[in-house]
Amino acid sequence: MNGNPSAMVGLEHQRHVEVASKRQRMKLIIVDRERRVLLDSIEPGEHELRLLLSDDRTKLRIDVDGVVESLIEQCVREDVRHSRIAFLGAQRFVRVTRLNGNSGILFALSVEFFRGGDSLSRATRKYQLTPREIDVLAMILEGASATETAHALKIAETTVQGYYKRLLSKTKSRNRPAMVANVLDWGGSGRQRSPKAM
Numbered sequence: 001m002n003g004n005p006s007a008m009v010g011l012e013h014q015r016h017v018e019v020a021s022k023r024q025r026m027k028l029i030i031v032d033r034e035r036r037v038l039l040d041s042i043e044p045g046e047h048e049l050r051l052l053l054s055d056d057r058t059k060l061r062i063d064v065d066g067v068v069e070s071l072i073e074q075c076v077r078e079d080v081r082h083s084r085i086a087f088l089g090a091q092r093f094v095r096v097t098r099l100n101g102n103s104g105i106l107f108a109l110s111v112e113f114f115r116g117g118d119s120l121s122r123a124t125r126k127y128q129l130t131p132r133e134i135d136v137l138a139m140i141l142e143g144a145s146a147t148e149t150a151h152a153l154k155i156a157e158t159t160v161q162g163y164y165k166r167l168l169s170k171t172k173s174r175n176r177p178a179m180v181a182n183v184l185d186w187g188g189s190g191r192q193r194s195p196k197a198m
Helices: 005-024 062-078 119-127 131-141 146-153 157-170 176-183
Strands: 027-031 037-040 086-088 092-101 104-113
Touching (some): 062 104, 119 131, 119 176, 131 157, 131 176, 146 157, 157 176
Antiparallel strands (some): 027 104, 086 092, 092 104
């Protein structure tokens, strides 16, 4: 390859940020192991989200940094891809996903706010989900299998299946794709496609 590998990784992460943030209606911040901000999908006008970053956008704000540090430590210590969900006050929650690439390990910090359009927060209120059901549902929305979910959450696969059944019942869904469609509110027009069976 003739191009700068670092720049190519940066472009790859930029595409990942743009696609994922549009698809999941959440914002992503890419950080390294020391939690330095390498890339973010936050627009300058998004004042509420700007509260996550330092003024020069190279670091996380102190209150956010401590939470993210513990989530990254969990991923590294437990050797899992996805951290648990952590709340940043009453209005927003975050999750860390480990990204392995040529330039080393990076972490994607996904941020969602409690608003009417936010799928996970809306589902939490609408279906009265427990914290563990929220964890399992978040993994389902990310496309994780039962095995991946069990590994990430450090629970038995049979326990995950039990949570799936409860979530299907609570969301009044007949299968996982239907549950995802219900949670993401894709059923309004009846014409939107649900994801492939997982």
